[in-house]
Amino acid sequence: MVYEVPFVDPGKNYKMIKDEIDTAYQEVMTRGDLIMRDQLKAFEENLARFVGTKYAVGLNSGYDALHISMLAAGIGPGDEVIVPAHTFVATASAVVNAGGTPVLVDVGKDYNIDVEKIEEAITPRTKAILPVHLNGRVCEMETIMSLAEEHDLVVIEDACQSLGATFNGRRAGTFGLTGCWSFYPFKILGGYGDNGAITTDDPEVAKYARLLRYNGEDKETGAYYHHGFTCLMDNLQAAFLDVKLRHLPEWIERRRAIAERYRDGLNRVGDLTLPHFSDPRFEDVYQNYVVRTSQRDELVKYLEKNSVEILIHWPKPYYQYEGLGLSDRGFPETEAISKEVLSLPMNVELSDEQVEYVIKRIQEFFGSSRLR
Numbered sequence: 001m002v003y004e005v006p007f008v009d010p011g012k013n014y015k016m017i018k019d020e021i022d023t024a025y026q027e028v029m030t031r032g033d034l035i036m037r038d039q040l041k042a043f044e045e046n047l048a049r050f051v052g053t054k055y056a057v058g059l060n061s062g063y064d065a066l067h068i069s070m071l072a073a074g075i076g077p078g079d080e081v082i083v084p085a086h087t088f089v090a091t092a093s094a095v096v097n098a099g100g101t102p103v104l105v106d107v108g109k110d111y112n113i114d115v116e117k118i119e120e121a122i123t124p125r126t127k128a129i130l131p132v133h134l135n136g137r138v139c140e141m142e143t144i145m146s147l148a149e150e151h152d153l154v155v156i157e158d159a160c161q162s163l164g165a166t167f168n169g170r171r172a173g174t175f176g177l178t179g180c181w182s183f184y185p186f187k188i189l190g191g192y193g194d195n196g197a198i199t200t201d202d203p204e205v206a207k208y209a210r211l212l213r214y215n216g217e218d219k220e221t222g223a224y225y226h227h228g229f230t231c232l233m234d235n236l237q238a239a240f241l242d243v244k245l246r247h248l249p250e251w252i253e254r255r256r257a258i259a260e261r262y263r264d265g266l267n268r269v270g271d272l273t274l275p276h277f278s279d280p281r282f283e284d285v286y287q288n289y290v291v292r293t294s295q296r297d298e299l300v301k302y303l304e305k306n307s308v309e310i311l312i313h314w315p316k317p318y319y320q321y322e323g324l325g326l327s328d329r330g331f332p333e334t335e336a337i338s339k340e341v342l343s344l345p346m347n348v349e350l351s352d353e354q355v356e357y358v359i360k361r362i363q364e365f366f367g368s369s370r371l372r
């Protein structure tokens, strides 16, 4: 199905930067630079500079970044890690696959972990907090970092959705031991396939991640130091991501402009709640533009019928899937979110006309009368 307003439009995005991408492709291919070459090093340096950390290590996915970070933090059997109840499943899977136990905490009105509820989840076995900066908004890191200090916990940031977002002027990924990044195609910085990275200021963690991503092998000496994985970022993908990273500042501004347009058009329409949370400490990048309404399912149907592609993140909380073996202590906000949220198209390929089209259809759905 071809949508009037698709959720994302990777083909259009490619055409916006075609010359640069094609040049990068030809350079990599004609030189045969496939594994761990200059393009990967350059991207890692540029990513670290953008985030504001000393090191970046390119990986195969955001999941790998989380998993390796768990191992770097020493998480293993018997260790508890605090994670939000409302996140992508990979956050919890990384803890489980490292041998640890995720302890879930409900989220607040801004969809991020409710910092008021963290302390009651801390036990003598708690080793780490894994806050997720969801939808392009950093968690309230002041409280999280002071709780971590007080209880001697490691902080690993799942920053997969928040490249460029800030809290108190500091970028996502600069607070914890590591920042974990995903360059899955539809992330704010997306490759042409799965990609990810760890950023850190700790040289030992950076070194450990470099070993683990390539079978535990030190590439200089050929010696093996760990039972590792095969989860290196491909050199070709690094070259593409480096091109896109140059556009990121302007693309973040574009996302913010689209968010403002949605805000102007949808403010006080029906019972919609918009993702603008007035608190000057936060500067969001709008990975997702999530709105909330009691008529979610009807609105989604109406928009799909009118050729607007909508996604729901997520229609069922991950901990309710039996196969994951997680305990459900009851998370009222996460459950309410699963019934009430929808994500509107939000990407740099959108034209102003397309954004206006979405706004018009939503106004129509709610009977156009603004409840001012």
Ligand SMILES: *Cc1c(COP(=O)(O)O)cnc(C)c1O
Binding pocket: 060, 061, 062, 063, 064, 087, 088, 090, 091, 132, 134, 158, 160, 161, 181, 182, 183, 184, 194, 195, 196
């Ligand atoms: C995308 C995402 C991940 C996983 O990233 P992949 O690259 O798909 O493995 C983890 N956590 C969050 C919050 C994400 O949005």
